[in-house]
Amino acid sequence: MYSLLLAIIYIAFISLGLPDSLVGAGWPVMHQDLGVPIAFAGIITMIIAGGTILSSLASERITRRFGVGLVTAVSVGMTAAALVGFSVSDSFWMLCLWAIPYGLGAGAVDAALNNYVALHYAARHMNWLHACWGLGASISPFIMSFALTQDLGWSSAYLIIGVVQAVLTFGLLLSIPLWKKVNPLTTADESGKHATHVPLAQALRIRGVWLILTAFFAYCALESTAILWASTYLVTDRGVDAATAAAFASLFLLGVTAGRFLAGFFADRVGDRWMIRRGFLTVGLGIVLLLLPVQTTVLALAGLVIAGLGCAPIYPAIIHSTPVNFGRRNSQAIIGVQMAAAYTGSTLAPPLFGALSAGTGMWIFPLFLAALMLLGLLMSERLNRLDPGATADAAAP
The missing domain is CATH 1.20.1250.20 (MFS general substrate transporter like domains)
Incomplete structure (x- = not known):
């Protein structure tokens, strides 16, 4: 079963x-x-x-x-x-x-x-x-x-x-x-107390929640911006022909998908924190390749694919670490808020970048991604420094 x-x-x-x-x-x-x-x-x-x-x-x-x-x-x-x-x-x-x-x-x-x-x-x-x-x-x-x-x-x-x-x-x-039958839901949390509804306001008061919400917002904003604008950047600023740019832009999403299949084979051994950290750092490597002022476009195209592979484990690891970071009793409420933060980031960031690039030029694309990457990495690392037990119990009335 x-x-x-x-x-x-x-x-x-x-x-x-x-x-x-x-x-x-x-x-x-x-x-x-x-x-x-x-x-x-x-x-x-x-x-x-x-x-x-x-x-x-x-x-x-x-x-x-x-x-x-x-x-x-x-x-x-x-x-x-x-x-x-x-x-x-x-x-x-x-x-x-x-x-x-x-x-x-x-x-x-x-x-x-x-x-x-x-x-x-x-x-x-x-x-x-x-x-x-x-x-x-x-x-x-x-x-x-x-x-x-x-x-x-x-x-x-x-x-x-x-x-x-x-x-x-x-x-x-x-x-x-x-x-x-397979996984019956319990009505008690880890301490044996009766598990009741966790209101939104109470979930948001849990120590560290705003850190992970910001990290999740930044990641999803980065991913959606890359999916929408990567092809345009490659054509307008790196001189890549439209057909090649479209192919490599699609490879970003395929890189995310393939990367998640691969990540599954070692995620249990490495752990969620390292998956998040390595994911953001790999995205950073891809962005550096996009930024390098060289004549060849090979590095920029490779950077886009590497960024996609880096994105792969971040979303699953953030979600999977939620019960550990904030307690099983609070996880459904916090994951719901995380989903809201994710959709907010993926909805707002692409048009925001479009408006920004209209005034500055498409050259700002890698810098925009770099800012989101650094924000996500910083917030997730700050959360790692908190005591998981303290965050799990911080919402107690």
Whole structure:
């Protein structure tokens, strides 16, 4: 049963990643069919991000009330309904409407599954879990490409993935008893006290929480900025042709995914703290290669791939270390806030860099990434100096 539940969790995270690349992959056609400016894609993603942040913040109360299995099934069902809704939408306002349940479902399942794996599984599984998300995010553009090249229309891609999500929802509903049998949730914390709801304000008062939230914000801001702007930087400032730049920009995301698969093989031996530290330092090495003022573009391209590999273990290690840093009783509440910080960083940083580069030039791209890398490394190292026992008990009323 242990292996079966783990397989279900992996599949759920592949499913979580599937819709994430659809809007970007299909928007060049979608905005024309809907008769809206191309910039309106930002409205859709902002609505999704807003719903995700709200459900992440509420995840502790919801998960404690209904259990991880039911929350996961319902959340995936909400995204399935939203994707089917996207497929039948013939106006922009309908997309905005369906983006609401999509965001709410994605945030709840993300926080619930991350906490469940952090509590009950080894670090290697957390890395492989997030590699599964990258696998799902990499598959969906091919589904959109297939739908468009076969003249099926962009709506067919949403329908295909919506049906996949609906089938998964049915399977998750059947698996609810399995979650309770394999890893029954305890009602007590480490000290034996009754585990009650941890309010948001109380979670934020725990010593060290703001350090990890800042580190998580910085990491996700760095990752999303690199994904969106790396290709443009390579073309405008390093003289790389557009086709090569696009290929290496995609390799950044593939590097993150492949790096997480590889990290899983030694994450248990190395430990979460070293994974975070080495990840940020490897990102720093990649940024240095991007910055080197040399004529060849080989170092810049290699730097982008190295930065992607460095990013790979940071997100899983931060999540997996949460119960150790702040206590099992507090982990669901704090992981929910961490998810909110992550989505806030990934939502705000790319447009912020776009506005900044419009005034300074695209040459500032590596410096922007370097600032985020240093911020994340500094905050995570400051957290490492705190006593884990003190942070775990700091929220006691």
